[in-house]
Amino acid sequence: GNSVTQMEGPVTLSEEAFLTINCTYTATGYPSLFWYVQYPGEGLQLLLKATKADDKGSNKGFEATYRKETTSFHLEKGSVQVSDSAVYFCALRGNAGKSTFGDGTTLTVKP
Amino acid sequence: DTEVTQTPKHLVMGMTNKKSLKCEQHMGHRAMYWYKQKAKKPPELMFVYSYEKLSINESVPSRFSPECPNSSLLNLHLHALQPEDSALYLCASSQGLAGTTDTQYFGPGTRLTVL
Numbered sequence: 001g002n003s004v005t006q007m008e009g010p011v012t013l014s015e016e017a018f019l020t021i022n023c024t025y026t027a028t029g030y031p032s033l034f035w036y037v038q039y040p041g042e043g044l045q046l047l048l049k050a051t052k053a054d055d056k057g058s059n060k061g062f063e064a065t066y067r068k069e070t071t072s073f074h075l076e077k078g079s080v081q082v083s084d085s086a087v088y089f090c091a092l093r094g095n096a097g098k099s100t101f102g103d104g105t106t107l108t109v110k111p
Numbered sequence: 112d113t114e115v116t117q118t119p120k121h122l123v124m125g126m127t128n129k130k131s132l133k134c135e136q137h138m139g140h141r142a143m144y145w146y147k148q149k150a151k152k153p154p155e156l157m158f159v160y161s162y163e164k165l166s167i168n169e170s171v172p173s174r175f176s177p178e179c180p181n182s183s184l185l186n187l188h189l190h191a192l193q194p195e196d197s198a199l200y201l202c203a204s205s206q207g208l209a210g211t212t213d214t215q216y217f218g219p220g221t222r223l224t225v226l
Contacts, residue, residue, distance in 0.1 A: 034214070043117075043201050044154065044217040089153055098167070099215060101153035 002027040002094050006102035013109050019077040021105045023064075023090035026071065031092040033057075033066055033073040038087045038104075047075075047088070080109045114138075115218035117202050123224045126192060132221045134185040134202030142166075142208045143185040144215065145177060146201040154201055160185060161208045192225045199223075 007022040025033065032051045036044040048057030053068035062077045073090060090102040115136045124130050134143065142161050146154035159167035160179040174196075176188040185202055199220045205213040 032214075036217070041222075043115075043199075043219040044203075046214060046216065049214060087151075093213065093215070098156060098159075104151070104153055106151075 002031065002092060002098075002100040004090050004092055004100050004102040006088075006090050006105050008103075008105070010106040010108060013080055013107070015082055015109055015111050016079045017109075019075070019080045019084075019107070021075040021088055021090075021107070023073045023075065023102060024071050025073065025090075025092050025100075027092055027094055027100075029094065031094050033064070034091045034093065034099075035062070035064055035073070035075050036089045036091060036101075038089065040086075044089065080107070082109045082111055085109045115202055115204055115216050117200075117218040117221050119221060120219070121222045121224075123226065124189065124192065125226050126194075128192075129188070129190045131189065132187040132200055132202075132223075134187075134218055135183055136204040136216070137183055138204065138216070139182075140204035140206055140216075141182060142205045142213070143179065144203040144205075145185070145187050146203065146217075148199040148201055148220070158187075159208070166208065189223075192223075194225050197223055197225045 003026045034049045035047040037047045048059040050057040050066035056065045064075045087104045089104045093099050118133045145157040148154045157171045158177045163179045174191045178186040201220045202218040203215045205215045
């Protein structure tokens, strides 16, 4: 079956530091890949997505590139802010309407 | 507009109560989902509706009963719940099911506490 593995957290950074959250996947076929962000007490918000190999998704300074050769979709941001503190979920969407989520990575950014 | 709305935001119920969670989207999406999320865990799929018909039931106990009255609305009826059912219940929608590129959009969730 499909699976997503995210780097374990929590991750604590100082403001303006560089962020990388690793995500690797196992899937049959050609899934789409997503990053969702969840702020405390809220639902999941779509952060970015990529639908085929070598696609780069980007939004609000965050980027991730769909790497089929390494089955990875790592999330990066050049300069994090306190407001980026949240839980980040990597996910893939396979067939028949099912999404597979990673366990989530908690990011805390300190001023 | 990519908004999915859910009501109520918070719900406290006893184990003998009957209550319902509601979800609504006006994006013309034909697939709608219920997820359960425990603290510090990823969402777990419960049910999927496609074109108002139940497509997937992930072996959810019968004390949870989904209903899709029309293409914009999704309900989750709750009866005789257990304290371990306390969680954040998330609704989501997508354009369809067949395409892996369909993005799921999530609502803000209902925080359920069962006493």
